[in-house]
Amino acid sequence: MKHRLRIGLALAVFALMTQAQSVGRIVVNNDEWTLRDSGFFDPNDPDDFALNVANWFAGGLGNFRSWTTNSALGGTSLNATLTGAGHTWTHSIGGTFDLPALMAYDGIFLARYASDLPSATVAPVLTDYVNAGGNVYIAAGTGIGGSAGEAEYWNAFLNNFGLGLVGTTYNGISGSIAISSPHAIFAGVDHLYQNNGNDVVDLDGADPKNQVLVSQGGHGLYAVYDPVPEPASAVALSAGVVGLLRRRSRRLSR
Incomplete structure (x- = not known):
């Protein structure tokens, strides 16, 4: 019985972890200036940040697309950083914005632009893309639609993953901002520029995924959305599964 219990536990945890890993990741940057050419100056580390995000998305070398005309994600510095490291980087809005098109890429980088598609079109496609394993980087603070319009535009997507943007007003935070976080996307990053x-x-502080x-x-x-539980969460998950299987085992043995 104990042997079957251990096997059941292993299979249950593996199934839950595999299900989580099949969903993609999201990075939300409050501002778009970070990866502009003008953000690549000391003491900032946008190159390390961009490479960290790319590696976190793809788990190695990846194929990425900047689906916007906004120069915040179309500069020569960002392109040189990613392609110089061996990633494939495309900056274009050509083609149809749908799930088959997005699934050709390991990650999609987005910032609003003057003639962008309506949120009602973009949000469901991005939601399906992440649920299918795709990864998304959002750069907010572009000024397109104002603070309220920009928040509303992206929240139709982000709220599905426990995150959101505040639309009351822009935050007024500008300059080279000190970064202190142990997360993988900030490895080697101590400052990033924003404006x-x-x-x-x-939106749900009790959920470790967001x-x-x-x-x-x-x-x-x-902010990030990461469907894979952190080690502590995985331990708690395992303990819960153990308890469930033990209770079931006791009932069956009676």
């Missing part, structure tokens, strides 16, 4: 973004919020990683003065600046 007046949308605050990012975690979390704000960097804040300043109560303003959320960087």
